[in-house]
Amino acid sequence: MTNKKLTILTCMDSRMDPIKISGIAQDEAYIIRNAGGRATDEAIDSMILTEKFFDVKEWWVIHHSDCLMGNLQDHQMSALPETIRGNIFLDLEKSVIDDINLIRSHESVHDHIEIKGFIFDLEENLLTPI
Secondary structure, three states: OOOOOEEEEEEOOOOOOHHHHHOOOHHHEEEEEEHHHOOOHHHHHHHHHHHHHHOOOEEEEEEEOOOHHHOOOHHHHHOOOHHHHOOOOOOHHHHHHHHHHHHHHOOOOOOOOEEEEEEEEOOOOEEEEO
């Protein structure tokens, strides 16, 4: 089986290493990455798999400062497919809260799953709980 105890949903930005900033060992977490670290259908499906098949009961959502998805200009947004535009956010803290609520409201996510949210400040190298 596995000894992984945590699933982390975070941004694909290479400036942030979710293992390093979380202080856990490499073999303790499943990492799911996408643009903005957003709770898309695909990301939530992957999180559910870690609970169903590997008994992972703690999920983290980590967004970060200076994220492209929070800094796009109007002309850049209009050039994106609609499916990606849904990942854009204006308020970093609200984006974490919205994603936690979206995950929590999914019909296949059980109440016993602990879902935590964080913001990682790239400049300060600081992980702050939300």
